[in-house]
Amino acid sequence: MVAVVKTGRSIHRVFNYNENKVKEGKAEIIGAGNYPFDPEKTTVNMRLNRLIRQMELRPDVAVNSVHISLNFDPSESELPKEKLMRIAESYMEKLGFGNQPFLAYQHHDAGHPHLHLVTTNITAESKRISLHHIGIHKSEPARKEVEKTFGLVAAEGQKNSMATGLQPIPLGKVNYGRTESKKALQVVLENIVPDYKYTSLAELNAVLRQYNVQADRGTEGSRIYKTGGLAYHILDAHGKPIGVPIKASAFYNKPTLKNLESKFTGNDVKRMPHKSRVKNAVDMALVGAKISLQDLVKALEKQGIHVALRQNDSGLIYGITYVDHTTKCVFNGSALGKQYSAKAIQERCTVAVKTGQHLAGHAAPVRKGLQPPPFTTAAETKSTSHVQDAANILDTLMQPEQASDYMPRELKGRKKKRKNKRNNNNL
Structure with a gap:
């Protein structure tokens, strides 16, 4: 037993x-x-x-x-x-x-x-x-x-x-239409909401979205937002809401915004001892030769750490969240330190994502300022180098030896002395 x-x-x-x-x-x-x-x-x-x-x-x-x-x-x-x-x-x-x-x-x-x-x-x-x-x-x-x-x-x-x-049944993604929406959502919520340590709605959603679920406050001017309400959506394969959302108060464990917010401060304290595990996993994956962002994501997945990337409509990555399923702790990149933020992680990785390219499980991660240079042949590179060298030499020869407003130091010194002399004669 x-x-x-x-x-x-x-x-x-x-x-x-x-x-x-x-x-x-x-x-x-x-x-x-x-x-x-x-x-x-x-x-x-x-x-x-x-x-x-x-x-x-x-x-x-x-x-x-x-x-x-x-x-x-x-x-x-x-x-x-x-x-x-x-x-x-x-x-x-x-x-x-x-x-x-x-x-x-x-x-x-x-x-x-x-x-x-x-x-x-x-x-x-x-x-x-x-x-x-x-x-x-x-x-x-x-x-x-x-x-x-x-x-x-x-x-x-x-x-x-x-x-x-006695192996527990693994928690799977919710598929709209296969089971009753409320029951499917309930299973996910009762396994995630009370057990994971998150400090914001965005961090909770970083976990829920892995199961095709999202908590939504509504638009800023909507009635549900103004009254502090919360609803849960089922997401389709593209991460878009599908079906009718269900109010948080309809679930028996009451995962309302008020109840979630009451957990934020306590969760921040509980997750503190587990920060080093995520930081060490990231640092170890990036030791030695630079790896691509895709390779970093895969390496962390093997350690039980899911990487959730936040991107704007143009595909620019502006945020990163780490979900450690081993310790059930969720960390926004900035909560771990500056070098674990979205910008720093992209700088620590090699350039491997082009505009419009998608990472598995994420939407169009484009890293601004880190795109690789256009491909050129060796002959083109050599030719371009000669042209650039010639242009640099020509620019150097064409520059004046002194600036137009240049004045020798000696003249400035004499003028100052004459001024002092005149001042002395007036005394």
């Missing part, structure tokens, strides 16, 4: 995630711990309010929601619900959450059986259960004991089955 513990600030988000899976027929609620009623016979609001009431006992605690997934070996797909519930209760007891209210959902949307548990770390006595290193210090020992007690396949040594069976 593999146990994954995630903590957060929004019980609504994790609760709605599981309840939406139930509505879609991809999950079912199989039980609850420390609830005064059978959750299967209650409404959604009743299930949620039980958790919220307990969390309200400590409004000063920001991180107060816990989302746990218990993942079993594919060979254990026939485990009955009653046993799964006993496993969940035993695990929660050993984790130190034995008296906490929790909901248990069995999901059916993966190649292996697994449970999702939703709970809070706020106790009925208004105390807070520490979540510091909960995965290492509490979850791992609890998992091992549960495996032995119920005879489950151990997580250790299961490289062929468990490791393969």
Whole structure:
């Protein structure tokens, strides 16, 4: 069994995630711990309010929601619900959450059986259960004991089955028309918005655009812009919006402009330790002989760093953003330092992009002032050199020896002395 513990600030988000899976027929609620009623016979609001009431006992605690997934070996797909519930209760007891209210959902949307548990770390006595290193210090020992007690396949040594069976489904690009727009956008937003560290809407879009999604405030004079609204578009293969945009408030995790902006300052602090990784990757790629901008982009992609270029209508690159998928940090070029800005990076690279040429995944990157010289033959080069030399010699011979307003230093000195002499005679 593999146990994954995630903590957060929004019980609504994790609760709605599981309840939406139930509505879609991809999950079912199989039980609850420390609830005064059978959750299967209650409404959604009743299930949620039980958790919220307990969390309200400590409004000063920001991180107060816990989302746990218990993942079993594919060979254990026939485990009955009653046993799964006993496993969940035993695990929660050993984790130190034995008296906490929790909901248990069995999901059916993966190649292996697994449970999702939703709970809070706020106790009925208004105390807070520490979540510091909960995965290492509490979850791992609890998992091992549960495996032995119920005879489950151990997580250790299961490289062929468990490791393969528990690989997460890679997040793919949204293709308009293939799936319902809101559902497709929701999947991307719930994987990107809470996890990546960005400090502006432009930096967030540098990530979202890789999945054919874009957050849009509207034009400056539009109603949505004036009211501080935000909508999400699906993009086509050319990066253009397609279909009807959906308001941010329509998604259950509420990725509104206000909520995004509240994360900017905190994200700036969180991403600070990871700046050096991106800077070092860029510097290492540019060590030695100069490489082209295309080669730099490819080299960074191998390090898990996506390069997003911003260009104007004429194709001039005026901005660059680095998206580090390993650390989930996003940096505008200037945030890393002057030498990592769009202008500096182009100067550090060789000239390899011509006007109108496109880089893969980017729109017409044209580097002003760095276009290569026109191609000439050796004979033409030699002939041009002789003509230029002759022109230079002729220019030199035709120049006057002195400027028209030139005056010898000696004359200037005598004039100054005579003036001084006259001044002395007047005394």
